Amino acid sequence: MANKYGIPNKVEKKIRKRDMPYCVYCHKRMTIPKRGGSRRNWATIEHLNERGPDFWDEKWNGIRLNENNLAICCFSCNASRGQLNLYKWFTSSYCMDRKVKIGKNTVASPVKKFLRKYIYSKQ
Numbered sequence: 452m453a454n455k456y457g458i459p460n461k462v463e464k465k466i467r468k469r470d471m472p473y474c475v476y477c478h479k480r481m482t483i484p485k486r487g488g489s490r491r492n493w494a495t496i497e498h499l500n501e502r503g504p505d506f507w508d509e510k511w512n513g514i515r516l517n518e519n520n521l522a523i524c525c526f527s528c529n530a531s532r533g534q535l536n537l538y539k540w541f542t543s544s545y546c547m548d549r550k551v552k553i554g555k556n557t558v559a560s561p562v563k564k565f566l567r568k569y570i571y572s573k574q
């Protein structure tokens with residue numbers, strides 16, 4: 452079984468267990484979607500590769516969605532990043548204009564691991 456994004460249930464369970472309740476980017480405490488609270492704090496599934504699942508199928512033959520390329524982040528980080536390359540997003544005002552900047556050294560370890568493993572266009 453897989454969810455509507457094609458992510459196997461056991462992978463989703465694993466990343467929720469690993470990443471909840473804090474956003475992997477801004478470290479704020481997230482809430483379960485639709486159970487009240489501000490939408491900005493909702494926990495969402497994040498594809499660490501900016502091009503999402505299609506990219507994996509097309510260019511990274513054999514590399515499927517798994518706990519190494521997925522994470523849980525808050526709705527506002529997810530929406531802010533959109534389709535941006537992580538390095539590019541780190542230079543946005545969303546990441547820069549805060550007390551603790553969001554960047555390669557401040558993100559949670561699953562994201563750091565991803566960045567180390569897949570050095571894709573460092574713009």
Ligand SMILES: [Zn+2]
Pocket residue numbers: 474475476477478479524525526527528529
């Ligand atoms: Zn966040």
